[in-house]
Amino acid sequence: MSDSMNINEVLQQALSITETQPADAEKIHVSDTIENKPSAPPNVSESKIEAVSVPEVPTEKIPLNKSTTCIFTSFLPKSQFCVGLFENLRNLAEIITEINTQCSASEESYLPKIGEYVAALFEGSWYRAEVLNILDDKITVLFIDYGNNSDVSVKEIRKLNPRHLKLPAQAITCSFDGIDAPLSKDQQTQLEGILHEDKLSVQASSVTDGVYRVTVIMSDSMNINEVLQQALSITETQPADAEKIHVSDTIENKPSAPPNVSESKIEAVSVPEVPTEKIPLNKSTTCIFTSFLPKSQFCVGLFENLRNLAEIITEINTQCSASEESYLPKIGEYVAALFEGSWYRAEVLNILDDKITVLFIDYGNNSDVSVKEIRKLNPRHLKLPAQAIT
Secondary structure (H helix, E strand, O other): OOOOOOHHHHHHHHHOOOOOOOOOOOOOOHHHHOOOOOOOOOOOOOOOOOEOOOOOOOEOOOOEOOEEEEEEEEEOOOOOEEEEEHHHHHHHHHHHHHHHHHHHOOOOOOOOOEOOEEEEEEOOEEEEEEEEEEEOOEEEEEEOOOOOEEEEOHHHEEEOOHHHHOOOEOOEEEEEOOOOOOOOHHHHHHHHHHHOOOOEEEEEEEEEOOEEEEEEEOOOOOEHHHHHHHHHHHHHOOOOOOOOOOHHHHOOOOOOOOOOOOOOOOOEOOOOOOOEOOOOOOOOOOEEEEEEOOOOOEEEEEHHHHHHHHHHHHHHHHHHHOOOOOOOOOEOOEEEEEEOOEEEEEEEEEEEOOEEEEEEOOOOOEEEEOHHHEEEOOHHHHOOOEOOEO
16 A cells, blocks of 8 residues: 555454354353353452453444445354454554553463453464453453454453553444345355455445344455345255256156146257366365255355356346246256246256256256246356256
């Protein structure tokens, strides 16, 4: 930057605490622990441990209905997560540098009280933290600028200079607007790897009890909310016994025509097969989970293709919603099929009376639909390989 600030160094300092945060990190409020009167840690005398009344450090805010540049810091329970304001990174980095300089110069540990703000050690560096609970020699602290918590010992606590509390707590609690389904640990881990790599444009639509409902846009304009909605929509209600059936298993069955459909001969059709996406061997690849199959198999999709897939499915839905013209397909043909109110790319596996069995080629599960829930697919929508990787 023009003022010689090294953004890489600032980001490394601001993000370092979250890269190895505990998997079970949970944001705990002082009110949840204030009533527990813990015993004094061993080897610490002349100290009475109790909750202390201290001025609360306010938490930074996000303006509503306005795009704000942020960085991702941590996931919390209930699919909530924390972000920090990008504009405050330099200020925060300077504070943390000062704290580390002071704490490293002194070996004098400090026995805090519940509710007190201290400097706490995490992965070799000192950060601003709030004491949530004390039990024996275990002190639970919340890192107020990142949102995750950790258990530390008395030796890993230092008294904090009051001037280091002038900057509001930077961990702003958020949830994805329009995403009510809980994210699995795997999904959180996948998202973490992506979100940590980028500056985020965050727009809050509302705030309730300190939690902002936000839309998150990556620097390349990828809308994370839309990608999540697309990725989760077909799997939230997928059949429990969903099974991936291959055309070769059903090609020999000559089904009868569905009722109310005339002048159509139903048969297997020879069409160019849509290739399935591949995962490179011996290389780490970021994916999303889409469905379970029999024999403990499952399907994933490449995270890097989610945006492309979402655009294709949006086009398909626009076209299919604008037309009520149903289509009688042939076995082996690729079509648009309806699932839970949305249209997706699918392969026809079998036809029996008015029941058409289709495989959703981007998710791996199958479903039985009627002729009314089938539309002809534009060939350009088949250029992207099938995304369900078994």
